[in-house]
Amino acid sequence: MTDTVKKTKNKKRPTLALRLFTCFAGFTAFIILILWLFQAVFLNAIYQRVKLSDMKKCADSLAVSVESGKISDDIVPFSERYNACITVFRITDGVGETVAKSHIQTACIIHNVSGGELFGKMYGLAKEEGYAVERIDIPLSKNDKVMTGGTRADHPTAVVAARTTAAGGCEYLILIDSETLPLVATTRTLKYQLIVISAFLLVASVILSLVLSDRIARPLRKMTEEASLLARGRYDVNFDCDSFSEGKELGDALNYAASELSKLDSMQKELIANISHDLRTPLTMISGYSEVMRDIPGEMTAENMQVIIDETARLSSLVSDLLELSKLQNASQTPNLSDFSLTDTVLETQNRYEHLVKKDGYRISFEADCNATVRADKTRILQVIYNLVNNAISYTGSDKRVIIAQTVSNGKVTLSVTDTGDGIPKEQLPMIWERYYKVNDFHKRAKVGTGLGLSIVKNILVMHGADFGVTSEVGSGSTFWFSLPLVRADAPSREREVAPKEPE
Numbered sequence: 183m184t185d186t187v188k189k190t191k192n193k194k195r196p197t198l199a200l201r202l203f204t205c206f207a208g209f210t211a212f213i214i215l216i217l218w219l220f221q222a223v224f225l226n227a228i229y230q231r232v233k234l235s236d237m238k239k240c241a242d243s244l245a246v247s248v249e250s251g252k253i254s255d256d257i258v259p260f261s262e263r264y265n266a267c268i269t270v271f272r273i274t275d276g277v278g279e280t281v282a283k284s285h286i287q288t289a290c291i292i293h294n295v296s297g298g299e300l301f302g303k304m305y306g307l308a309k310e311e312g313y314a315v316e317r318i319d320i321p322l323s324k325n326d327k328v329m330t331g332g333t334r335a336d337h338p339t340a341v342v343a344a345r346t347t348a349a350g351g352c353e354y355l356i357l358i359d360s361e362t363l364p365l366v367a368t369t370r371t372l373k374y375q376l377i378v379i380s381a382f383l384l385v386a387s388v389i390l391s392l393v394l395s396d397r398i399a400r401p402l403r404k405m406t407e408e409a410s411l412l413a414r415g416r417y418d419v420n421f422d423c424d425s426f427s428e429g430k431e432l433g434d435a436l437n438y439a440a441s442e443l444s445k446l447d448s449m450q451k452e453l454i455a456n457i458s459h460d461l462r463t464p465l466t467m468i469s470g471y472s473e474v475m476r477d478i479p480g481e482m483t484a485e486n487m488q489v490i491i492d493e494t495a496r497l498s499s500l501v502s503d504l505l506e507l508s509k510l511q512n513a514s515q516t517p518n519l520s521d522f523s524l525t526d527t528v529l530e531t532q533n534r535y536e537h538l539v540k541k542d543g544y545r546i547s548f549e550a551d552c553n554a555t556v557r558a559d560k561t562r563i564l565q566v567i568y569n570l571v572n573n574a575i576s577y578t579g580s581d582k583r584v585i586i587a588q589t590v591s592n593g594k595v596t597l598s599v600t601d602t603g604d605g606i607p608k609e610q611l612p613m614i615w616e617r618y619y620k621v622n623d624f625h626k627r628a629k630v631g632t633g634l635g636l637s638i639v640k641n642i643l644v645m646h647g648a649d650f651g652v653t654s655e656v657g658s659g660s661t662f663w664f665s666l667p668l669v670r671a672d673a674p675s676r677e678r679e680v681a682p683k684e685p686e
C-alpha cells in the first residue's frame with residue numbers, strides 16, 4: 183500500500199504546459215494534414231473529377247436544347263458557363279454538318295472537325311454508349327517547350343466529350359472541348375503556403391500553451407501552497423481562484439473544507455477540555471470519598487458508597503459513549519435487523535425511569551395509537567430512545583414533563599420525544615447532531631453531557647435509513663422524532679404515564 187503511494191508520488195508527470203502544447207500541436211498537425219491532403223495531394227484528382235462532372239452536365243443540357251430546337255440560342259451561354267468550346271453536328275451518312283458552334287478557347291481541337299480521325303473516334307464511342315469522354319494531349323508549341331522544359335506534368339490536356347441525340351428525324355452529335363489546366367504550379371504554391379502556415383501554427387501553439395498553462399497553473403500553484411499551510415494547521419488560509427469557474431468551485435470546496443476542519447479542530451479541543459473536566463470531576467469525588475472512608479472512622483456509610491458507585495457509573499457511561507461513537511463511525515457496521523414491537527420497547531424504557539420519576543418528581547407520559555412492530559436493530563433503537571429521553575429529562579422545564587408519542591401513518595411509525603425546556607435557537611439546530619457539539623452559553627453547564635449522544639442517535643438512524651429531525655422553539659421546548667417503516671400495527675392503542683404518586 184505504502185509502496186503504491188510512493189510509486190504514484192515518484193512517477194514523473196508532464197507539466198500542464200507540456201500537456202497543453204501536445205494537445206495544440208496534435209490539433210495543428212491534424213488540421214495541416216487535412217489541408218495538405220485536400221490542397222496538395224488530391225487537388226488535381228478533385229479538379230479532374232469536377233471538370234468531368236461539369237462536362238457531363240453540359241452535354242446533357244445541350245441535348246435537351248437540341249431536342250427542343252433552341253440550340254442556336256443556348257449554345258453561347260453554355261459555352262461561357264462551362265468554359266468550353268462546343269460544336270453541334272447534324273449527321274448524314276456518317277458525315278457531320280455543323281449546325282451550331284461556340285468557340286472560346288484558342289487551343290480548341292474540335293474547331294471545324296466534321297470528319298477525320300477525332301470526329302470518327304468520338305462519334306463511334308458516343309453512338310455506342312450515348313455519351314463518351316476522352317482525354318487528348320495537346321501538342322506543345324515551340325514556345326511552350328521552351329517555357330516548360332517540355333515536361334508532361336506542365337502540359338495542358340484537352341478533355342473532349344461527345345453526346346448523341348435525335349431531333350426531327352435527324353441524328354445530332356454534340357462535341358465539347360474543355361482544356362484542363364496543369365495544376366503543378368498551383369500545387370507548388372499551396373505547398374509553400376502550407377509550410378509557412380504550419381510553422382506559424384506551431385509557434386502559435388507554443389505561445390498559446392505557455393500563456394494558457396500559466397493562467398491555469400498559477401492559481402493551482404497558489405492553492406497548493408495554501409493547502410500545505412492548511413496541512414500544518416493554519417486554518418486562516420484562502421483558496422482563491424477567479425480565473426475559471428472550475429478553479430473557483432475547487433477554491434470554494436477547499437475553503438469550505440478548511441472552515442469545517444477549523445470547526446472540527448476547535449470542537450475537538452473543546453471535547454478534550456470537556457472530557458478532561460468530565461473525567462476529573464467523578465475521579466476527584468471517587469478518590470476524595472475513598473480517602474475519607476479509609477481515614478475517618480464512621481464514614482464507611484452506605485451514602486458515601488453510593489456516591490462512589492454513582493460517579494463510577496458516570497465515568498463508565500462517558501467511556502462507553504466514546505467507544506460507541508467510534509464503533510458506529512466504522513463504515514462496516516450494519517444493523518442487526520429483527521422484527522420487534524417498538525411500542526413495547528418504549529414501555530420497557532419508560533419502566534426503567536420509574537426510579538428517577540419517584541426520586542426526582544419527573545412525569546414521563548407515553549401515548550401510542552397502536553402496537554407497532556418494526557424491523558430494525560433493537561439494541562440500537564433502544565439506544566436512540568434512551569438518548570432522546572435522557573436529553574429530554576436533562577433539558578426539560580421546571581414542570582419536569584417529558585412526553586413520548588407514537589403515531590402510525592402512511593406505512594411508517596413515528597416516535598417523538600417532547601420536553602418543555604428552554605428549546606434550542608434555530609441557527610444551532612443543524613449543528614446539534616454533530617459530534618462534540620453543545621449548545622453552549624445557552625444551557626446551563628450543570629446539565630453535564632458529553633456532546634456525543636445526538637451524534638450516536640444520528641449515526642444509528644442513518645444506518646437504518648430512517649427519517650429523523652427536531653423542532654424546537656426557544657422558551658417552549660423541543661421535540662425530537664424519528665420514523666421507521668411499519669411492519670405491523672395490530673393491538674389497540676395504549677396510553678401510560680409514570681408520575682410521582684401524590685402524597686396520601
Ligand code: ADP
Pocket residue numbers: 573574577578601603604605606614619620621622625630631632633634635636637660
Ligand atoms: P449532550 O450529552 O451534551 O446532551 P447531545 O449530543 O445529546 O450531547 O446533545 C447535543 C446538544 O444538543 C446538547 O449539548 C444540548 O445543548 C442540545 N440538546 C440536546 N437535546 C436537547 C433538548 N431536548 N433540549 C434542548 N437542547 C438539547
